[in-house]
Amino acid sequence: MDPDNIPRTLPRYSATFDPATLAEIRRAAATGLYDIRGGGTKRRVPHFDDLLFLGASISRYPLEGYREKCATDVWLGTRFAKTPIHLKIPVTIAGMSFGSLSAQAKEALGRGATIAGTSTTTGDGGMTPEERGQSQTLVYQYLPSRYGMNPDDLRKADAIEVVVGQGAKPGGGGMLLGQKISDRVAQMRTLPQGIDQRSACRHPDWTGPDDLEIKIEELRELTDWQKPIYVKIGATRPYYDVALAVKSGADVIVLDGMQGGTAATQEVFIEHVGIPILAAIRPAVQALQDQDMHRKVQLIVSGGIRNGADVAKAMALGADAVAIGTAALVALGDNDPSLEAEYQALGTTAGAYDDWQDGRDPAGITTQDPLLAARLDPVAGGRRLANYLAVLTLEAQTVARACGKSHLHNLEPEDLVALTLEAAAMARVPLAGTDWVPGSKAGL
Amino acid sequence: MPILDLATTSRRDLNARLHGLGTGRDEGDWRVLNPAGQHALAVGIDAPVTVRIAGPVGYYCAGMNQQATVIIEGNAGVGVAENMMSGTVHVKGDASQAAGATAHGGLLIIDGNASARCGISMKGVAILVKGSIGPMSAFMAQSGSLVVLGDSGGALGDSIYEAHLYVRGQVGSLGADCCEKPLRDQHKQELRALLDAAGIDASVKVEHFKRYGSARTLYNFHIDNAGAY
Numbered sequence: 001m002d003p004d005n006i007p008r009t010l011p012r013y014s015a016t017f018d019p020a021t022l023a024e025i026r027r028a029a030a031t032g033l034y035d036i037r038g039g040g041t042k043r044r045v046p047h048f049d050d051l052l053f054l055g056a057s058i059s060r061y062p063l064e065g066y067r068e069k070c071a072t073d074v075w076l077g078t079r080f081a082k083t084p085i086h087l088k089i090p091v092t093i094a095g096m097s098f099g100s101l102s103a104q105a106k107e108a109l110g111r112g113a114t115i116a117g118t119s120t121t122t123g124d125g126g127m128t129p130e131e132r133g134q135s136q137t138l139v140y141q142y143l144p145s146r147y148g149m150n151p152d153d154l155r156k157a158d159a160i161e162v163v164v165g166q167g168a169k170p171g172g173g174g175m176l177l178g179q180k181i182s183d184r185v186a187q188m189r190t191l192p193q194g195i196d197q198r199s200a201c202r203h204p205d206w207t208g209p210d211d212l213e214i215k216i217e218e219l220r221e222l223t224d225w226q227k228p229i230y231v232k233i234g235a236t237r238p239y240y241d242v243a244l245a246v247k248s249g250a251d252v253i254v255l256d257g258m259q260g261g262t263a264a265t266q267e268v269f270i271e272h273v274g275i276p277i278l279a280a281i282r283p284a285v286q287a288l289q290d291q292d293m294h295r296k297v298q299l300i301v302s303g304g305i306r307n308g309a310d311v312a313k314a315m316a317l318g319a320d321a322v323a324i325g326t327a328a329l330v331a332l333g334d335n336d337p338s339l340e341a342e343y344q345a346l347g348t349t350a351g352a353y354d355d356w357q358d359g360r361d362p363a364g365i366t367t368q369d370p371l372l373a374a375r376l377d378p379v380a381g382g383r384r385l386a387n388y389l390a391v392l393t394l395e396a397q398t399v400a401r402a403c404g405k406s407h408l409h410n411l412e413p414e415d416l417v418a419l420t421l422e423a424a425a426m427a428r429v430p431l432a433g434t435d436w437v438p439g440s441k442a443g444l
Numbered sequence: 445m446p447i448l449d450l451a452t453t454s455r456r457d458l459n460a461r462l463h464g465l466g467t468g469r470d471e472g473d474w475r476v477l478n479p480a481g482q483h484a485l486a487v488g489i490d491a492p493v494t495v496r497i498a499g500p501v502g503y504y505c506a507g508m509n510q511q512a513t514v515i516i517e518g519n520a521g522v523g524v525a526e527n528m529m530s531g532t533v534h535v536k537g538d539a540s541q542a543a544g545a546t547a548h549g550g551l552l553i554i555d556g557n558a559s560a561r562c563g564i565s566m567k568g569v570a571i572l573v574k575g576s577i578g579p580m581s582a583f584m585a586q587s588g589s590l591v592v593l594g595d596s597g598g599a600l601g602d603s604i605y606e607a608h609l610y611v612r613g614q615v616g617s618l619g620a621d622c623c624e625k626p627l628r629d630q631h632k633q634e635l636r637a638l639l640d641a642a643g644i645d646a647s648v649k650v651e652h653f654k655r656y657g658s659a660r661t662l663y664n665f666h667i668d669n670a671g672a673y
Contacts, residue, residue, distance in 0.1 A: 146545075149527055150508070150527070150529055151488055151490065151508040151510060151527075151529065154508070190567040190568065190587050191586060192663065195605075199584075200565065204542055204545040204561065204583075205504070205526050205541075205564070211503075214503045217484050218503070218507050221459045221484040221488065222508055224459070224460060224463060225456075
């Protein structure tokens with residue numbers, strides 16, 4: 001044996017202690033701080049990509065792609081509200097706060113949504129004139145912090161969304177670090193400028209579904225029963241949470257999966273609490289059906305909606321509409337490769353930038369720095385968002401027509417199959433090429 | 445004086461009529477009979493009117509009040525005067541949990557005791573309790589003043605921001621980042637004005653109160669404070 005020519009064992013990373021894990025351990029040891037970032041889960045979870053549509057063939061008739069109508073409109077809040085909302089498309093803009101986002105970004109979201117004929121939503125921090133002024137249909141979030149909450153804005157809103165939780169952090173409260181608490185943000189939230197704001201995870205004046213029912217009564221009385229009342233929940237126990245939200249008197253339920261983004265939350269929270277939206281829709285729909293409330297109490301789902309296929313799949317599983325947040329920010333310009341040099345300077349790369357809590361966003365979206373925020377043109381950003389919303393809608397219509405549906409709401413689970421056992425079990429549709437639905441009585 | 449009897453008139457009718465009042469002129473005195481603990485009475489008023497409710501009320505009475513004076517001649521349920529913006533709410537009896545929660549302005553007077561979380565997340569309101577308050581009061585209190593002539597339960601002012609707390613009696617315990625602070629002349633003047641506004645005579649001396657507020661050690665996260673959370 002030639003000792004100079006022994007084949008060498010290649011360096012091998014541990015699958016458990018991979019380089020990212022090692023780096024995080026070292027970072028934690030150096031700082032004593034947990035990692036905080038924006039966005040939703042980055043791990044691979046069962047998602048809409050694991051489902052496929054069964055297009056029409058001999059046993060089903062398709063609709064002509066450019067000649068036969070496939071409607072997309074949706075009514076929200078038809079249960080109790082005197083003035084329900086009618087949207088042209090079933091893709092809404094999710095709640096995101098002024099504070100986490102720049103005023104320009106909020107204005108751009110309003111402009112884009114209005115062009116597309118859909119709604120946008122406030123966030124933790126109140127309603128800005130820019131957002132109200134540019135949003136034809138604006139949903140006003142009612143959060144545990146009640147920052148900026150006032151009856152004048154409540155009356156200006158087109159709907160009220162009682163936020164119980166969100167998919168990125170079910171059970172957690174809002175967080176906005178000091179570098180983003182500008183004078184204006186501090187004033188709107190009645191907070192000292194520059195502090196690390198960590199808002200409450202529970203509402204201050206109600207606990208549990210019986211109290212929530214009374215709280216919703218109060219909001220209806222305050223607004224003379226005009227406004228639809230939404231209840232937003234993070235996906236954890238969707239069957240029971242949806243059943244209780246219905247019992248509490250919600251007009252609309254917003255269900256947010258763990259892929260849904262946050263402005264700033266602990267990495268451990270984002271990646272380890274909550275469930276994917278794919279796993280949450282069918283139990284939620286089941287809860288509605290068990291109370292004869294499906295389509296009477298509308299269901300909006302969110303968390304990882306990226307294209308028209310995702311929209312169509314969510315609706316086929318029983319949702320009335322979807323909401324987008326992260327994708328809307330990307331449409332505005334978030335993580336754009338044209339800013340690569342600046343992302344590199346921040347120690348990251350375009351497509352991976354998630355330090356939304358730092359307020360140094362070169363795209364001018366997740367920042368309160370006036371110079372950075374000025375980079376985002378609200379008119380141009382709104383146009384890009386409107387374009388993107390139009391594509392989502394056209395794509396969803398394309399799929400629906402192929403399945404022979406004259407309205408997106410006519411899509412149904414029977415139109416879907418799954419590529420994986422996990423997705424089949426979660427979406428309660430057969431594994432492709434079989435009639436096997438894992439977990440069902442027939443599939444046992 | 446309009447008189448509405450809730451034995452024969454619905455809550456919806458009451459609130460709708462109050463919402464129809466003008467904001468610019470004195471709308472006089474209204475009297476509400478037989479409230480019987482109903483929830484969400486006299487919520488969302490935005491007019492200079494006085495509403496006297498003859499009996500106990502349920503949750504959220506006078507919620508989000510603006511300009512109006514609402515007098516409750518009985519006990520009040522959870523969240524009385526929650527998110528009040530302006531005006532006065534006067535509870536002649538006791539108040540349940542979360543009295544004055546998140547309120548931005550106005551004056552809340554409670555003649556009796558207030559239960560837990562009185563003044564939780566308060567944002568500018570003045571609250572005066574002639575009796576005692578329960579635990580976790582002024583939790584995350586951001587701004588405004590809470591005056592207590594009696595005692596306070598435990599964890600007073602936990603995670604408080606810039607609200608001013610004045611307690612004449614005993615405090616069960618202070619919450620995280622809440623500390624006793626000097627009662628300076630400016631605070632004595634503020635306290636005297638609040639006592640006067642609530643109709644409390646000079647026999648109640650401001651010198652008998654202690655002031656509590658934020659130690660401001662938790663405003664920005666530091667690892668050495670992790671045990672405080």
